[in-house]
Amino acid sequence: xxxxxxxxxxxxxxxxxxxxxxxxxxxxxxxxxxxxxxxxxxxxxxxxxxxxxxxxxxxxxxxxxxxxxxxxxxxxxxxxxxxxxxxxxxxxxxxxxxxxxxxxxxxxxxxxxxxxxxxxxxxxxxxxxxxxxxxxxxxxxxxxxxxxxxxxxxxxxxxxxxxxxxxxxxxxxxxxxxxxxxxxxxxxxxxxxxxxxxxxxxxxxxxxxxxxxxxxxxxxxxxxxxxxxxxxxxxxxxxxxxxxxxxxxxxxxxxxxxxxxxxxxxxxxxxxxxxxxxxxxxxxxxxxxxxxxxxxxxxxxxxxxxxxxxxxxxxxxxxxxxxxxxxxxxxxxxxxxxxxxxxxx
Amino acid sequence: xxxxxxxxxxxxxxxxxxxxxxxxxxxxxxxxxxxxxxxxxxxxxxxxxxxxxxxxxxxxxxxxxxxxxxxxxxxxxxxxxxxxxxxxxxxxxxxxxxxxxxxxxxxxxxxxxxxxxxxxxxxxxxxxxxxxxxxxxxxxxxxxxxxxxxxxxxxxxxxxxxxxxxxxxxxxxxxxxxxxxxxxxxxxxxxxxxxxxxxxxxxxxxxxxxxxxxxxxxxxxxxxxxxxxxxxxxxxxxxxxxxxxxxxxxxxxxxxxxxxxxxxxxxxxxxxxxxxxxxxxxxxxxxxxxxxxxxxxxxxxxxxxxxxxxxxxxxxxxxxxxxxxxxxxxxxxxxxxxxxx
Numbered sequence: 081x082x083x084x085x086x087x088x089x090x091x092x093x094x095x096x097x098x099x100x101x102x103x104x105x106x107x108x109x110x111x112x113x114x115x116x117x118x119x120x121x122x123x124x125x126x127x128x129x130x131x132x133x134x135x136x137x138x139x140x141x142x143x144x145x146x147x148x149x150x151x152x153x154x155x156x157x158x159x160x161x162x163x164x165x166x167x168x169x170x171x172x173x174x175x176x177x178x179x180x181x182x183x184x185x186x187x188x189x190x191x192x193x194x195x196x197x198x199x200x201x202x203x204x205x206x207x208x209x210x211x212x213x214x215x216x217x218x219x220x221x222x223x224x225x226x227x228x229x230x231x232x233x234x235x236x237x238x239x240x241x242x243x244x245x246x247x248x249x250x251x252x253x254x255x256x257x258x259x260x261x262x263x264x265x266x267x268x269x270x271x272x273x274x275x276x277x278x279x280x281x282x283x284x285x286x287x288x289x290x291x292x293x294x295x296x297x298x299x300x301x302x303x304x305x306x307x308x309x310x311x312x313x314x315x316x317x318x319x320x321x322x323x324x325x326x327x328x329x330x331x332x333x334x335x336x337x338x339x340x341x342x343x344x345x346x347x348x349x350x351x352x353x354x355x356x357x358x359x360x361x362x363x364x365x366x367x368x369x370x371x372x373x374x375x376x377x378x379x380x381x382x383x384x385x386x387x388x389x390x391x392x393x394x395x396x397x398x399x400x401x402x403x404x405x406x407x408x409x410x411x412x413x414x415x416x417x418x419x420x421x422x423x424x425x
Numbered sequence: 426x427x428x429x430x431x432x433x434x435x436x437x438x439x440x441x442x443x444x445x446x447x448x449x450x451x452x453x454x455x456x457x458x459x460x461x462x463x464x465x466x467x468x469x470x471x472x473x474x475x476x477x478x479x480x481x482x483x484x485x486x487x488x489x490x491x492x493x494x495x496x497x498x499x500x501x502x503x504x505x506x507x508x509x510x511x512x513x514x515x516x517x518x519x520x521x522x523x524x525x526x527x528x529x530x531x532x533x534x535x536x537x538x539x540x541x542x543x544x545x546x547x548x549x550x551x552x553x554x555x556x557x558x559x560x561x562x563x564x565x566x567x568x569x570x571x572x573x574x575x576x577x578x579x580x581x582x583x584x585x586x587x588x589x590x591x592x593x594x595x596x597x598x599x600x601x602x603x604x605x606x607x608x609x610x611x612x613x614x615x616x617x618x619x620x621x622x623x624x625x626x627x628x629x630x631x632x633x634x635x636x637x638x639x640x641x642x643x644x645x646x647x648x649x650x651x652x653x654x655x656x657x658x659x660x661x662x663x664x665x666x667x668x669x670x671x672x673x674x675x676x677x678x679x680x681x682x683x684x685x686x687x688x689x690x691x692x693x694x695x696x697x698x699x700x701x702x703x704x705x706x707x708x709x710x711x712x713x714x715x716x717x718x719x720x721x722x723x724x725x726x727x728x729x730x731x732x733x734x735x736x737x738x739x740x741x742x743x744x745x746x747x748x749x750x751x752x753x754x755x756x757x758x759x760x761x762x763x764x765x766x
Contacts, residue, residue: 165510198543208542215509216542220533226502227534233503234510237462237488257529260499267494423540423578425547425602 105323106180107158109315113379114389116158116315120150120372121397123174126183129401130173130190130204134350139190143204144171148313148345151371152277153178155318155340156245159326165213165231165244167224169277170205171344172217175247181209183401187408200414201422213242221282222248222255225274229261232270232335243271243329245322251282253296262303262337269334273325276339278312283348284356297339305335312340313371343369438589438619444477446588446620447553447609450595451478451515455485457626458513461599464491464500465517465553474519475555475614501527501552505534505604508550513599520566521556521608535604536579547602551595557610557651557701558750564738567746569650569702574606575679575711581632582678584608586653588618590630590676597628605632610651633680637689641671644695644763647686647712649675652699652751659756668764678708683715690716694726695763699756704733727766732759 109116127145134143146153153174157166160179168175177183181197189196190204197207208216215231218224228246235242252258253276265272276296280287293299300307306328310321318340325336343365347354354362379385441449454461463478469492472479482490493500497518504514518524524531535548558567575582581603585591591609598605623629638653639660648656653674660670671689675682690696696716698709709731716722716729735749 167506196543197545198541201543202541206541208538208545210509210542210546215506216538216546218534220529223529223534226499226530227506227509229499230503230506230508230512230514231510232506234507234512237507237512257498257502260494260496261502264494264496264499264503422544423536424581425539425544425549 104161105159106161109155109158109319109375113375113384114393116154117372117375117379117385117390118393118397119154119158119178120315120375121393122183122400123150123153123177124372125397125401126177126186127173129187129405131346133190133405140192141203142349142351143190144349145346146171146174146344148365148370149277149279149342150174151315151318151375152275152312152340152342155315156273156275156322158319159322160243160245163213164242165215167215167228167231167244167246168217169224169247169249169252170217170219170221171249172207172247173204176207176209176214176217179209179214180212181207181214183404184407187404188411191408192414193408193411194414195411196414199418222252222257224248225252225255225257225261228272229265229270232265232272233268235271236268241330243273243326245273245275245326247275247277249282250276250278250280250287250291250296251285253299254290262299262305262335265335266303266305269332271329271332272335273322273329274335274337275322276337278339278341279344280341281344281348281356286356295339297337300337305337307337307339310338310340312342313369313374315371315375342371438621440617441588441620442614443588443591443609443616443618444475444614446592447477447595448479448481449620449622450592451481452484453623454515454596454599454626455481455489460511460513461515462489462491462512463515463517464493464503466493466495466500466519468492468517473517475611477614478517497523497526498530501530502534504550504552505530505538505548508548508604509538509546513549515551515553515599517553519555521554521570522565522568524552524554524570531574531580531604532577536577539603540579548604549602550604551598551607552604553607553609555611555614556608557612558739558746559612561741561743561746563741567739569608569700569734571606571608571678572702572707575708579603580679581605582608583632583676584650584678585676586613586648586650586674588616588620592620592623593628593630594632594676596623596626597630597632600626600628601632608650613651613654616654630676633677633682635673635675635677635682635685637671637685638674639670639672641669641693643669643693644697644760645671645673645686645689645693646756646760647673647675647696647698649678649700649708652701655751655753656699656756658753659760662753662757663760666761668760670760675708675712681711681715683712686712687716687719687721690721691724694724696725696729697732697756697760697763698729699732699751701734701750703736704731705736707733709733727763730759730763732756
């Protein structure tokens with residue numbers, strides 16, 4: 081999958097000859113690596129900040145960090161346009177940011193502010209940005225998989241060329257909703273791209289212990305749709321696989337299932353003591369396969385990025401995050417006076 | 426000259442079955458708004474397990490009348506996804522019992538998204554659920570599960586008793602920007618009643634409006650769905666015994682029109698609540714609480730009474746089933762006991 085493309089259209093032609101229909105992806109990690117690097121760094125810095133704020137007792141509840149998985153969010157969302165839809169998961173900060181959310185508004189939500197995406201009602205696990213096509217993070221494993229079918233059905237019925245990317249984890253692949261969703265999406269040939277973000281553990285349960293057949297992507301065959309296993313820590317590989325799947329969905333070719341193999345460095349949530357995996361395993365992924373470091377290393381080596389550009393991108397990400405945090409802190413708190421009647425439109 | 430039958434031309438009610446009244450409402454809603462579509466098991470070619478969607482496929486085509494696989498979770502879930510992206514889905518659980526397979530999209534998703542996402546999204550979807558016992562279909566095809574959903578903030582729940590209400594409440598449910606669970610009763614589908622077929626989708630009845638079906642002075646019987654029909658029959662018999670019963674049909678269980686119940690109890694001084702679902706933690710308990718939380722408590726002349734289904738799974742044998750479901754006799758007897766209390 082280490083393909084080199086001279087431009088995005090060429091990438092389309094490479095994966096689906098002659099099928100390019102004119103909808104340009106919003107970012108291009110192959111030819112404009114800086115934009116995707118910035119995006120991944122923004123996600124990483126955001127989640128590190130969240131972790132720190134939590135440890136200082138400034139956040140409420142819990143949170144699920146995707147540190148180490150940024151290439152999946154970026155590789156897929158890079159291939160979308162504003163107006164395309166995503167459904168996300170409980171570990172959704174990366175998808176949300178990569179699909180264009182404002183980090184200040186996200187941080188405000190986590191900091192229990194009235195200016196947050198959900199006015200303090202949702203928190204980390206429920207951030208949605210519906211007007212920009214983010215149909216929401218979801219606290220129920222596989223909870224958004226059936227919603228994605230409906231959103232895609234709307235597109236088909238209304239006749240738009242929008243697609244719906246349905247992010248889910250390896251754990252969700254063993255929920256009934258996964259099977260109902262994939263089956264119906266294919267029966268109706270809906271414009272859905274299923275992206276399994278396989279970080280190899282559903283909380284503590286490894287994929288080896290949980291998943292018959294051992295592969296999520298292989299299940300695509302049962303539903304008559306294309307399935308592909310992708311190196312989820314290689315943002316370019318993810319992007320190219322996603323380009324093909326998105327283009328297929330956009331042009332009426334129906335759903336695709338991508339399984340992106342990745343790894344989360346942090347625990348499932350704050351209560352996790354990592355009893356189910358070894359420190360060596362975590363360090364091996366972190367030190368040898370980190371998606372951001374790999375991408376930087378590759379781009380610097382082949383001359384697409386200079387060390388100066390990387391340093392500048394890193395400080396820009398830090399600076400923009402610092403600004404987001406301080407702006408969010410200054411916002412008014414969520415207000416209990418707004419709760420009455422709020423459950424109904 | 427108009428070719429309409431005279432009762433239509435004059436907007437006079439015509440007699441039709443409850444199922445037909447729902448069918449007419451679906452036709453109106455589908456004709457009036459391109460965003461409205463239907464999905465469910467066997468609703469198309471088959472015409473619905475109870476014939477409710479009969480003929481709709483021919484009129485509106487398979488794009489808008491969508492037969493689905495037997496997949497209740499995705500049926501409910503697709504309604505959520507379609508609703509938040511601009512459509513107005515009406516989906517069907519073939520039997521209300523099957524909704525148990527679809528609880529996540531309804532309870533964790535549909536009911537929550539508007540609130541949880543900060544008010545930035547609306548979920549205008551309707552789920553139709555044929556429920557209730559008396560058909561001999563036993564424990565897994567006879568339940569009255571409405572209280573489960575009435576307990577969930579974010580959902581609305583209606584349970585029409587008459588053909589006219591089945592027509593009007595469906596129209597009001599589709600007009601609502603929230604998820605609405607419409608519990609139709611399987612035994613009522615074949616009941617005929619006068620129906621004024623509406624010609625616009627402007628709701629005539631609002632969700633959360635109870636109605637006094639029969640006025641009386643001695644006691645208030647609160648019911649909904651098929652128990653309204655039985656309560657009215659019991660009231661007829663009570664009249665012969667010199668007891669004047671008022672019958673309040675709740676129609677909506679959430680929002681609940683407790684004010685209409687309180688006003689009735691203030692006048693009659695006695696309260697009997699009846700539903701087919703078991704009593705424990707049910708709608709009747711909520712009605713009673715709503716009455717005693719107000720000054721209507723001061724008007725009570727006797728303890729309140731609940732006439733509900735037995736707390737057992739619905740049995741099959743006719744005699745067992747009849748014993749499990751509140752009948753007209755049970756309501757009549759309880760009302761007399763209340764008068765003597």
